Amino acid sequence: MVMSPEGAYIGRSFDSLGLKYEQAFADQRQNQIDAVDELSNRLARGSRVLDVGCASGRPTSEQLCANGMDVTGIDVSRVMLAHARRQVPAGRFVLADLFGDTTGLGVYDAAVCLYCLVNLSEARFVDGLRRLAGRVRPGGILLVAVPEFQGTEEEVRFVDWTYQPQRCLSEDVRRYAELAGLDIERVDVHAEPPSPGRPNPGNSLYLWASTRTT
Secondary structure, three states: OOOOOOOOOHHHHHHHHHHHHHHHHHOOOHHHHHHHHHHHHHHHOOOEEEOOOOOOOOOHHHHHHHHOOEEEEEEEEEEEEEEHHHHOOOEEEEEOOOOOHHHHHHHEEEEEEEEEOOOOHHHHHHHHHHHHHHOOOEEEEEEEEOEEOOOOOOOOOOOOOOEEOOOOOOHHHHHHHHHOEEEEEEEEEEEOOOOOOOOOOOOOEEEEEOOOOO
16 A cells, blocks of 8 residues: 555554553543444444544444444554454454555445544645545445644644644534535534543534435
């Protein structure tokens, strides 16, 4: 798989985190779990689901497998993928970058991308959504989650790093999905509890959309 320079850098960064990433957010997963349960209930057993940015496989890939889905997880971190293969033996895990060449991955009934398209420019976010849609059959479901930011925050702590967040509101996510050519179902706003990895988490935005059939 072809890796973008940004993907290679992020992969090395997450290699250094290992399971510390999973543990840092262990108490901040309920909205994610609920959304994945809803997705599973809307899919037939055995449906093919792509988990983009699967990290260590928990909770999303593991949950999808337990719900009877045929799961492929991709990530840019070799260390995370090693943990995912060990922790979720029912899944298939591949080193791949959404912003690289993913054509070899095939086509899926649904794709989830939870907290990967974070702090991106409009053009980059829209490109990410288009790339996700390219891996999903016509009428298939996309579930994307990102942190909500007003764009006026001070630096935000994320595990071992801090960064200056760009604005990302519900109306922004909806506009990005429209520009990407998706059919938008809804954008949910969920309050998040604090965690060691993100002590002041605020809200998360959950985009539910589908690829167009015509």
